[in-house]
Amino acid sequence: RPKIGVLALQGDVREHFSALDACGADAVGVRRVSELRSIDGLVIPGGESTTISRLLTVFEVLEPLRELLGDGLPAFGSCAGMIMLASEVLDTRPDAQHLDAIDMTVRRNAFGRQVDSFETDLEFAGIDGEKMRAVFIRAPWVERAGDAVDVLATVPNGPAAGRIVAVRQGAVVATSFHPEVTGDLRVHDLFVDIVRKAR
């Protein structure tokens, strides 16, 4: 079984644990650099990106993690995790840091007050079958995706139709929404598969 770390500084860590476990991975909480070095892949959960950023800085994990990702550590980030994986973040705090793992510009809390939190069913590239239920909670969207980035999902309808909400660059996947809360394991399955192949 691949060993997949869940960054356990803040956010919905437990939900990712259950999903990874159900997908046949060994999930472990990680907070320290030494722990990061022993995993085959990393999940960055949903939560509060500025808080995660601050804690990564305080625990001196930010730089080592950025390097590990640069060296090809597979990663999956949901919501705040997507923000952390970006190369550029709009509407965040001036001192907030991010990990530069995907060449993209992400706008934090992008959907605005009226549709602050919502659910929709969307098509996810490479995942067949029923449409995926996507739960958005004060979610970001991807405002710019670089040439090396595959767009995996966009908002199907409504005021934000066409906005990019799932991407992949190499072994790094990010979603604006929270696959860990719906019981639909297909995104975690995809990620565990990426980790297996990268091992």
Ligand code: GLN
């Ligand atoms: N709005 C949060 C942030 O900026 C993300 C919300 C979430 O992860 N559900 O980090």
